[in-house]
Amino acid sequence: MDTISQGRFTSLSTDFFNRDPRRVARGLLGKLLIRKTPSGILAGRIVETEAYLGQGDAAAHTAAGRTPRNAVLFGPPGHAYVYFIYGNYYCLNVSCLPDGVPGGVLFRSMEPIAGIEQMAEARGIELPNNAVEETGLRKISLLKKISSGPGRISEALEITRERDNGKNLVSPRSDRRIVDDGDRVRRVAVTPRIGIVKSAEQPLRYYIAGNPFVSGHS
DNA sequence: GAGGAGATCGTCT
């Protein structure tokens, strides 16, 4: 058990990810994505995910079989799959299902929790003084640009393919991992995934209903 | 507030 500011949290187990990506995507809502850096801990609460099924899912990177790029998704569960998109952005996924069976979950959006100033700086956003102490709608509008969106999450947590692809996200020794601080999600909404063309109709996007940090349309 | 276009490059065909 570690502590982050005033809270406590426990690591998720490998078994948590050794399941159907749809169950993992739903289960990850409310959990914390954290990264330890030399200058402090960065953390955000996961509020939006998308499941990518390894088999029978034309939109998944694994649809056409194993390649050097997607190898992590075919590997053991609980590892980071990071890919580069549109010449500009990195997107973070976590591998699911047993070694040899492809599948994963994309992190689409998170609510900034700790290390907010550092994450804003990594994103090139200048927060006004006392932004962290703000409340209500004003705070939401200030913080939403930090990590609402797949590319934004990676930039805020300083995640790159070169450094993070294939890294273990459950080991307590890892400097980037997914943990549970006891938060319980009340209501989960399910919609089709965003930004894809193939298999676009399947309801595989999950988000915390009513959470203001969800990206896109909620 | 909504909608459209450009940026930019790794990956696979």
Next chain:
DNA sequence: GACGATCTCCTCT
């Protein structure tokens, strides 16, 4: 050689 699990900026309303 085409395209993509995105984001930002700009324009129009």
